[in-house]
Amino acid sequence: xxxxxxxIKRLQNKDSHAxxxxxxxxxxxxxxxxxxxxxxxxxxxxxxxxxxxKIWEKADTYDPSKAKFFTxxxxxxxxxxxxxxxxxxxxxxxxxxxxxxxxSETEPQIDVFEINGSLKQLExxxxxxxxxxxxxxxxxxxxxxxxxxxxxxxxSYIKQALKKLREVYxxxxxxLWLILEMMI
Amino acid sequence: MVNFRNDDMMDRNxxxxxxxxxxxxxxxxxxxxxxxxxxxxxxxxxxxxxFGTIEDDFEKMAFENAVTPPTxxxxxxxxxxxxxxxxxKDNVIPIKKSTKLPTYLAVAAGLSILFMVSSLWFYLQWQNxxxxxxxxxxxxxxxxxRIDLLENNFNETNKWYxxxxxxxxxxxxxxxxxxxxxxxxxxxxxxxxKKVILNSQGLAKLNxxxxxxxxxxxxxxxIDMGVIPADQNMIVMKYIDDxxxxxxxxxxxxxxxxxxxxxxxxxxxx
Numbered sequence: 001x002x003x004x005x006x007x008i009k010r011l012q013n014k015d016s017h018a019x020x021x022x023x024x025x026x027x028x029x030x031x032x033x034x035x036x037x038x039x040x041x042x043x044x045x046x047x048x049x050x051x052x053x054k055i056w057e058k059a060d061t062y063d064p065s066k067a068k069f070f071t072x073x074x075x076x077x078x079x080x081x082x083x084x085x086x087x088x089x090x091x092x093x094x095x096x097x098x099x100x101x102x103x104s105e106t107e108p109q110i111d112v113f114e115i116n117g118s119l120k121q122l123e124x125x126x127x128x129x130x131x132x133x134x135x136x137x138x139x140x141x142x143x144x145x146x147x148x149x150x151x152x153x154x155x156s157y158i159k160q161a162l163k164k165l166r167e168v169y170x171x172x173x174x175x176l177w178l179i180l181e182m183m184i
Numbered sequence: 185m186v187n188f189r190n191d192d193m194m195d196r197n198x199x200x201x202x203x204x205x206x207x208x209x210x211x212x213x214x215x216x217x218x219x220x221x222x223x224x225x226x227x228x229x230x231x232x233x234x235f236g237t238i239e240d241d242f243e244k245m246a247f248e249n250a251v252t253p254p255t256x257x258x259x260x261x262x263x264x265x266x267x268x269x270x271x272x273k274d275n276v277i278p279i280k281k282s283t284k285l286p287t288y289l290a291v292a293a294g295l296s297i298l299f300m301v302s303s304l305w306f307y308l309q310w311q312n313x314x315x316x317x318x319x320x321x322x323x324x325x326x327x328x329x330r331i332d333l334l335e336n337n338f339n340e341t342n343k344w345y346x347x348x349x350x351x352x353x354x355x356x357x358x359x360x361x362x363x364x365x366x367x368x369x370x371x372x373x374x375x376x377x378k379k380v381i382l383n384s385q386g387l388a389k390l391n392x393x394x395x396x397x398x399x400x401x402x403x404x405x406x407i408d409m410g411v412i413p414a415d416q417n418m419i420v421m422k423y424i425d426d427x428x429x430x431x432x433x434x435x436x437x438x439x440x441x442x443x444x445x446x447x448x449x450x451x452x453x454x
Contacts, residue, residue: 014269016262016265016269019262020258023261028250028251029247029249029250031252031253032246032251045254048257049257053261053265056261066222067209067235071209074243075210079211115249117248118244118248119249133210134210139210140203155203156203162241165241165244165245166241
């Protein structure tokens with residue numbers, strides 16, 4: 001997905017319609033990340049709100065030449081979530097229990113711990129490696145310990161996983177292209 | 185801390201191998217490392233491109249695992265930023281609301297506009313038809329009047345024609361004498377049916393206080409056959425048995441009991 005630089009410019013100029021559009025574009029993906037890291041819907045909703053307030057306030061510090069907008073926003077979301085967890089670890093554990101109880105009362109959410117899309121087609125250790133650093137908010141250092149493999153091995157897992165992922169995307173694109181060709 | 189920049193031996197592939205770009209993307213680096221990587225990317229175009237690919241991969245992964253948040257969050261955010269937005273405050277929410285007009289309302293509005301327009305069109309068509317109908321009605325009435333008139337005329341003419349064009353009818357011409365030399369009238373007498381018809385068209389015009397009157401001479405006595413109306417051309421007169429002659433006199437308006445013989449203008453023998 002290409003970034004809409006015009007839209008981002010408007011956001012940087014404090015145009016609330018631009019924020020509304022940015023929200024429509026990115027809130028789902030960011031919420032997916034936040035929810036998987038903190039594993040608590042109520043908390044995740046608060047954090048998402050805080051993340052967008054940060055995006056609004058700090059938009060002028062975003063530099064398109066350095067990274068894509070989503071990369072920038074992802075970092076904000078991840079940091080915000082990890083900070084929030086650090087500040088109230090005990091509370092979260094308590095809340096965790098209550099959330100699991102109340103979850104059945106509220107509308108049945110999709111299983112946030114289930115990973116979707118192309119990631120599912122990877123080998124389990126590749127999938128796990130990406131999941132840990134991207135969706136669980138672990139650092140490489142934490143994650144290699146979690147997987148009980150050396151850091152170098154873990155890094156190569158990530159690299160191979162991304163390469164495989166790219167192949168899956170390309171295959172999907174090829175199939176999509178073939179379908180489109182057949183339709184024409 | 186590793187200083188990548190000062191390591192001249194570290195080529196592009198080595199940087200890729202270290203996994204530092206992934207860590208940079210994930211925001212795991214310290215500030216110093218982050219600045220190093222940013223400078224590297226700024227200088228090395230190909231490396232920057234490679235980083236872009238990793239970004240795309242991660243972004244796609246995130247989008248494939250997106251979870252739709254509850255709608256109230258967006259409302260909260262928009263509400264809390266409305267003070268710091270660059271637009272006028274009341275510009276933000278109402279416009280948003282108006283764009284959120286439910287589909288069914290939009291459909292209903294569209295339908296009602298369509299209905300209004302078509303109603304107006306039908307009303308105008310109806311008005312137009314009404315006018316045309318009235319025009320046709322007027323013309324029909326006019327034609328009907330004219331037909332009635334023609335029919336009356338025809339019946340009248342036909343009546344005189346059948347009366348006159350009869351083998352038993354005698355035609356007599358009454359020529360005016362020296363009192364009214366230009367006058368002439370025609371009488372049609374049918375003894376079988378005992379009918380007298382007068383065509384008074386040729387009689388000279390009289391003053392307003394005078395009338396022509398017709399008389400029958402029976403054994404020297406003048407018997408009234410009727411006053412001749414000034415406004416009719418063909419008149420049925422009284423038939424008098426055993427009349428020897430028919431006479432026309434000028435009398436005071438409305439007729440007279442006895443003929444004014446001095447003013448006899450015409451007579452004819454039967």
